[in-house]
Amino acid sequence: MVIETSQYWLLAMNSDQEQNQEQKIFRQQAVDRLSSPDQLDQLIHIVKVQDWLNLSVLVILFTLTVIWAWFARIPVFASGKGVLIYPRRVVEIQSPIAGQLEQIKVNVGDCVQKDNNNQIDEPQEIIALLDPIAIKKELQQEKLNLRILQQQNQNFIELEQQKNNLQLQALQEKRAILQQQLQDNQILIALLRQTTDSAIQQKRISVQQSLQDAKALIPVFNERLQTRRELLSKGAIAQDIVLEAEQTYQQNLQQISELQTQLKQIEVESTNSRKQYTDSLNNISEIKIKIQQIDTEEKSLTQAELSVVTDRKNQLLQVQQKIETLEQQLKRNSIIKSPYSGCILELTINDGQIVNPGIKIGSMEIKSGTGDKLLGVTYFNVEDAKKIKPGMEIQITPSPVKREQFGGIIAQVISVSPFPVTKQGAANVLGNVELVESLITNNQEPQIEVWAELKPNQTNFSRYEWSTSTGPEDLSLSPGTTTTAKITLEQRQPISFILPFLREWSGIN
Secondary structure, eight states, X not given: OOOOOHHHHHHHHHHHHHHHHHHOOSOHHHHHHHHOGGGTTOOOOOXXXXXXXXXXXXXXXXXXXXXXXHHOOEEEEEEEEXXXXXXXXEEEEEOSSOEEEEEEOOOTTOEEOOOOOSSSOOGGGEEEEEEOHHHHHHHXXXXXXXXXXXHHHHHHHHHHHHHHHHHHHHHHHHHHHHHHHHHHHHHHHHHIIIIIHHHHHHHHHHHHHHHHHHHHHHHHHHHHHHHHHHHHHHTSSOHHHHHHXXXXXXXXXXXXXXXXXXXXXXXXXXXXXXXXXXXXXXXXXXXXXXXXXXXXXXXXXHHHHHHHHHHHHHHHHHHHHHHHHHHHHHHHTTEEEOSSSEEEEEEOOOTTOEEOXXXXXXXXXXXXXXXXOOEEEEEEEHHHHTTOOTTOEEEEEETTSOHHHHOOEEEEEEEEOSSOOOHHHHHHHHSOHHHHIIIIITOOSOEEEEXXXXXXXXXXXXXXXXXXXXXXXXXXXOTTOEEEEEEEEEEEOXXXXXXXXXXXXXXXX
């Protein structure tokens, strides 16, 4: 750097010299060097040219790195192990019940037909003959239960009938008594209506007539008494004749009073008769109600007896139906039929062996009907398989082939299992437990099953399309060939790999 303002520096230096002379703080040699006019026009070197070049290269490299990290894409791969198989399903043949195998009717490699659920036992449907011990024991027990229940029912019904007969007899006797009482009351009512009412009415008429006659004599007796009293006053008759007339008059009045009393008594008798009639009617109603109650009790006893007998018969019927069902099961389960159409892969039992329900007696292969097209089955970790979708491209390399030299067979994902597979599920697909052990068990993480369809290419020896070559010239692919698969999950920016570390290092979210 060049400084051209010499006068400015001279003034500054003169001022400094005056201060130094007064204060004597700076060295004289330094002051002379600064005040020398020959050094004022010299250049001051701050950065070398080589350093500028190095800095420029670093800046360019950093800029290119940032551009690459932001705009470039790095593929993210996932790898898995698998096998080539024909589309099929392997199922276990299980014994439906407990029993002893009498005879195995098939051998490994034999093909059988699916049970058509008819009454005819076709030979091509039969896998083995079985002696169902458990069903036989249960059938014997149910037959014994039936005999015991029949004997119990017979004794119970006899006792129940005896008890009901006694109760019915008591009710019938009670009904007979009530019916007799009813008849007596009805006769009494008839008598009351025919005799008592008629007698009271006749008596009432007679008394009323006597009363009327007695009342009619009152004026006569009174006039005679008055006449005799006048005659007595004149001295025409004796005193005794007047007394006789008075006595007759008083007797007539007394008779009238007695007749009136008799009329009242007749009314009381009539009231009592009506009350007795009403009581008899009420008594008849009560007797009829009691008879109805007896009828209801008889019906209840009959219904209860019928219900008990019906329940007992239903119990017998249930046992008989169960025996019939067991006999049908005995006939049906004496033969183990194939639930599917396919070929026997293995048999794990021998004649005479005891088997239990659900135990494996062998396995069979079920073809899916899609021809001889090979498919790739690969098992990936759950974390990687989450990003695998049907339609994605996958490279499958058979185990004998070097990926670095030939690449892999191009395939397309056709299905991804929604849940991790179990060893049993994989065994049902692959049909080989040892193969499942080598593909899944060695990896402790859960595995997802991915199916892929190989891309054909008839011009290559292997008949399939390869990623970087035409494939080996001597490779013949067959079911059961183990494979390794590689699939591109995504294309990521390089900076996306660095940002998590920067966030963790800086603590910035």
